[in-house]
Amino acid sequence: MPTSPEVPSPRHHGCPSATPVNIVLGVIGADCHAVGNKILEIAFREAGFRVNNLGVMVAQAEFIAAALETDARAMVISSLCGHAEIDCRGLRERCLEAGIGHILLYLGGNLTVGETDFPTVERRFREMGFDRVFPPGTAPEEGIAALWEDLRRRGCRQPAGDTKGPGRA
Ligand code: B12
Numbered sequence: 001m002p003t004s005p006e007v008p009s010p011r012h013h014g015c016p017s018a019t020p021v022n023i024v025l026g027v028i029g030a031d032c033h034a035v036g037n038k039i040l041e042i043a044f045r046e047a048g049f050r051v052n053n054l055g056v057m058v059a060q061a062e063f064i065a066a067a068l069e070t071d072a073r074a075m076v077i078s079s080l081c082g083h084a085e086i087d088c089r090g091l092r093e094r095c096l097e098a099g100i101g102h103i104l105l106y107l108g109g110n111l112t113v114g115e116t117d118f119p120t121v122e123r124r125f126r127e128m129g130f131d132r133v134f135p136p137g138t139a140p141e142e143g144i145a146a147l148w149e150d151l152r153r154r155g156c157r158q159p160a161g162d163t164k165g166p167g168r169a
Contacts, residue, residue: 021156022070023147024063026054026077027109029087033080036109040076043140047148060091064098073156074104074147082113085124092129104150106143108134 023044027037034056041053052070054062063075079087088107095101107130112121118135125133132146151157 020048020050021074021151022050022052022072023074023076024052024054024066024070024072025075026058026063026066027056028058028060028063028077028079029081029083030057031079031081031083031087032056033078033109036078036080040078040140040143044076044144044147047144049144049147060087060094063091064094064100067095067100067103068098072103073151073154074106076106076108076143076147078109079107079111080109082110084109084111085128088125088128088130095129104132104147105130106132106134106147108138108143110136 025037025041025044027033037053037056041051045051050070052066052072054066063077066072067075077088084107092101092105095103095105107125111125111133115121122133122135131150132143134143
């Protein structure tokens with residue numbers, strides 16, 4: 001499965017430059033590791049995103065519903081417990097089915113158990129349709145910089161004003 005297609009879907013064709021960029025954040029699957037999620041929420045919000053933080057133990061369908069509801073440009077997904085491959089399988093395809101095939105998919109955390117060769121891990125998740133895959137312990141700032149870079153390529157720019165998102169917390 002390639003990464004998100006070059007041709008944008010009818011939705012997610014870029015963002016009006018004056019409005020804040022919505023993202024959906026969460027920890028996927030049965031994973032309950034909560035601390036990094038809260039840190040990511042604060043960091044992305046302070047960086048200017050409107051963060052819809054779904055928290056921990058989030059199903060793929062919940063990510064997709066939230067992305068549709070908020071017209072999100074990206075899903076920023078964590079997986080810490082080592083089950084990322086199972087929990088993330090089919091997500092890109094489900095996004096395509098839902099009409100948000102062009103949404104950016106970011107993934108980070110402790111994605112596997114006992115596998116230390118990150119380039120191999122990264123390749124596997126890229127083949128599953130993730131746009132960016134981050135190794136264990138990646139600082140939120142690295143993800144934020146990458147996201148602005150990807151969004152800029154799609155015609156978005158960082159807004160100066162409203163940074164409050166529709167998140168739960
Ligand atoms: C605390 C903890 C727990 C607590 C969680 C409490 C809670 N509600 O949060 C409890 C005790 C419940 C727990 C349970 C389990 N845990 Co635990 N846990 C940890 C521990 C010690 C710390 C996690 C933490 O809070 N880190 C601090 C935060 C700030 O860091 P972070 O989560 O990594 O997130 C940062 C970065 O990774 C990054 N990041 C994260 N996601 C993303 C995404 C993107 C896009 C980007 C850019 C960056 C990014 O930014 C975050 C903020 O700085 C880690 C070991 C460790 N030192 O990391 C193990 C660890 C994650 N747990 C582990 C395991 C195995 C489990 C269990 C399966 C154990 C068991 N057999 O039951 C269960 C799973 C339960 C479940 N359903 O999820 C393993 C995972 C193994 C793996 N993947 O290889 C670890 C690595 C321990 C180990 N070395 O074996 N755990």
